[in-house]
Amino acid sequence: MMRTVSIPVTDGLTLVADEWGEASGPPVLMLHGAGQNRHAWKGSATVLASKGYSVVTVDARGHGDSDWSPDARYDSEHSGTDVLSLIDRFDAAPIVIGASMGGMAALSAQHLRGGDLFKALVLVDIAPGFAFEGAARIINWMSGNPNGFATLEEASDAMAAYNPHRPRPKDLSGLTRVLRHGEDGRWHWRWDPRYILSKPGFADGDEAVMRRHMEEMNQRLLDAARSVAAPLLLVRGGQSDLVTEEVAKDFVAQVPGAEYFDVAHTGHMVAGDDNDAFTSAVLEFLERSL
Numbered sequence: 001m002m003r004t005v006s007i008p009v010t011d012g013l014t015l016v017a018d019e020w021g022e023a024s025g026p027p028v029l030m031l032h033g034a035g036q037n038r039h040a041w042k043g044s045a046t047v048l049a050s051k052g053y054s055v056v057t058v059d060a061r062g063h064g065d066s067d068w069s070p071d072a073r074y075d076s077e078h079s080g081t082d083v084l085s086l087i088d089r090f091d092a093a094p095i096v097i098g099a100s101m102g103g104m105a106a107l108s109a110q111h112l113r114g115g116d117l118f119k120a121l122v123l124v125d126i127a128p129g130f131a132f133e134g135a136a137r138i139i140n141w142m143s144g145n146p147n148g149f150a151t152l153e154e155a156s157d158a159m160a161a162y163n164p165h166r167p168r169p170k171d172l173s174g175l176t177r178v179l180r181h182g183e184d185g186r187w188h189w190r191w192d193p194r195y196i197l198s199k200p201g202f203a204d205g206d207e208a209v210m211r212r213h214m215e216e217m218n219q220r221l222l223d224a225a226r227s228v229a230a231p232l233l234l235v236r237g238g239q240s241d242l243v244t245e246e247v248a249k250d251f252v253a254q255v256p257g258a259e260y261f262d263v264a265h266t267g268h269m270v271a272g273d274d275n276d277a278f279t280s281a282v283l284e285f286l287e288r289s290l
Contacts, residue, residue: 001049007058009085011073016065017058017086021049026119026290027094028055029086031102033124033269035142035191037064039177040099043275044282051283053095058086060101062192072198076101076217080108087117093230095286099124099271100138100242104221111224118230120289122282125237125268127251128222132211134242134268143196148186155179155187165239165265166273225255231289234260235281237270261285 003019018038028048030041038057045055059066061082062074069078083105087094096118098106103126110117141162149155152172159175160168169175179187196202201209225232232255236248248260261281266273 002045007086007089009061009082011061011069011078011081013061013067013069013082015058015061015067015082015086017056018045020045020055020057021053023054025049025052025054027090027092028053029083029090029094029096030055030057031083031096031098031105032057032060032063033100033102034138034195035063035178035189036099036269037178037190039064040272041097044097044271044279047279047283056086056094060105062195064190068192068194072192072194074192074195074198076104076108076220077112079105080112083109084113084117093117093119095120095122095290097122097124097282098126100126100268104217107221107224107228110228111220114227116229118228120231120286121228121233122285123232123234124278125235125240125243125270127234127236127243127247128218128225128254129247129250130214130218130242131244131247132214134240134244135214136210137241138268139196139202142189142191143193143202145189146193148182148184148188149179150186152176152179152187163267163269163273165267166269222254225251225258228255231285232258233282233285233289234258235270235278236260236262237266237268237273238262238264239267240270242268259285 007015032040037059041057048055062068096106103123182188200213236243252258263277271278
């Protein structure tokens with residue numbers, strides 16, 4: 001059973017979320033990556049709900065059906081305050097699963113408030129010290145095609161170029177979950193383009209400013225991760241160019257109690273590349289750790 005709800009958060013914004021399973025089950029909050037939306041979690045949420053968990057998948061600010069920030073407040077601390085609002089809805093500390101941007105938002109929430117926010121934390125292909133080159137590839141992808149696409153086929157071509165290892169969908173209607181048909185008659189991504197352009201150095205391509213911003217953010221994320229008392233798992237895409245094997249090993253060396261797991265033959269979009277393997281890894285971790 002799935003229910004769609006609206007949730008007020010900070011800055012007067014409203015986020016749209018799907019609730020899966022029975023409310024009495026152990027709570028799970030799933031936070032998607034940049035450029036994605038709550039539908040990216042459908043497969044995993046369905047399985048988790050079938051195992052008795054109460055799952056909430058939510059569109060981040062500026063993504064999916066959630067509100068866009070009028071003044072482009074899209075830094076990780078802004079997303080972190082939203083995560084705190086979401087966590088405060090639960091009667092008990094939830095299991096939080098955050099992919100890329102979602103993982104950064106979860107760690108930002110930890111940095112802002114501290115304490116025991118999570119029953120468990122799963123970071124999906126994001127860790128302090130992530131590779132700049134991998135981040136740049138994501139930035140270039142998200143800032144590309146500013147005028148949208150004439151057809152869904154064009155959008156599918158762009159996605160295939162970004163993820164060449166993933167099979168192309170035979171039914172393109174599913175792309176309407178990540179694309180909207182604009183008043184100009186073209187297809188545009190369901191995210192606010194200012195999400196990328198509002199970050200220091202991103203709009204004008206100043207690499208030095210971008211690197212400095214990422215270094216500062218990485219230090220905050222590392223400090224936050226070190227303060228997490230709950231079981232912590234990093235799920236890494238085996239072919240990821242953002243979280244390399246070196247980054248993952250360094251992360252578990254610096255964060256007491258953290259562990260990591262590689263999902264073979266997947267890139268940065270781990271759950272989308274192999275949802276069964278990803279979900280199995282998460283369930284095994286939760287069953288062993290809680």
